[in-house]
Amino acid sequence: MELQHREIPVEFLQRLPDGIKIVKRHGKEFMVVEQVLGPGGENLMSDAVHIHGEPSIRLGVRINGQEGLIFVDAFWGGHAKLYSFVPDLAGAAAEVDAFVPETRASLMVNRACDVDGCDCTRSIVLTLPDGKSRVYVCARFGCPGHAIEIADLPPTVSQTISSINFFGVGGSEDDWLDQF
Ligand SMILES: [Zn+2]
Incomplete structure (x- = not known):
């Protein structure tokens, strides 16, 4: 499946929040998470593990009683994740509990x-x-759900950004990886 490039709203580009950057690949612009923090201001980016050429988002996770680290693709809509362990996914609807690796502060909130x-x-x-704008990632293992709420921008712009999904329905991240 071809990489699906989606237009990023001009209103967003003009008021790009700190922590989000635009990078060009293959002549197209993509949104990349450059800096995200835990609840106490902890840095969650990993310079040691790059995915698609960019630092990844490093999280501690528990899945079905196992614990380890995951490194999440910083490309918006990218679903690539690297695990420091082999998750046991016996439960089809496994959910992760994420936390700041160093402090173990929870990163979980109730959001459908x-x-x-x-x-x-x-x-x-x-x-x-x-400290006001937030990125949400669905806790269900394998679900592509993600959203962004940007302070001081109309909710409609945040919703448009949230719906960007570079794989499209049925897309495969392996196909996408091949593009880089
Ligand atoms: Zn979900």
Whole structure:
């Protein structure tokens, strides 16, 4: 499946929040998370593990009683994740509990997923440097649900950004990886 490039709203580009940057690949612009923080201002970016050429988002996670680190693709709509362990996914609807690796502060909030067919009510929350804007990632393992709430921007713009999904329905991140 071809990489699906989606237009980023001009209103957003003009008022890009700290922590989000635009990078060009193959002549197109993509949104990339550059800096996200934990609830106490902890840095969650990993310079040691790059995905698609950019620092990844490093989180501590528990899944079905196992614990380890995941490194999440910083490309908006990218779903690539690297695990420091092999998750046991016996439960088809496994949910992760994410936390700041160093302090173990919880990154979980009650927020229902926006994806049709996903009934997960918990999300991982990542805070942008302004301390007010937030990125939400569905806690359900394998669900592509993600959203952004940007302080001082109309909710409609945040919703448009949230709906950007570079894989499209049925897309495969392996296909996408091949593009880089
Ligand atoms: Zn979901």
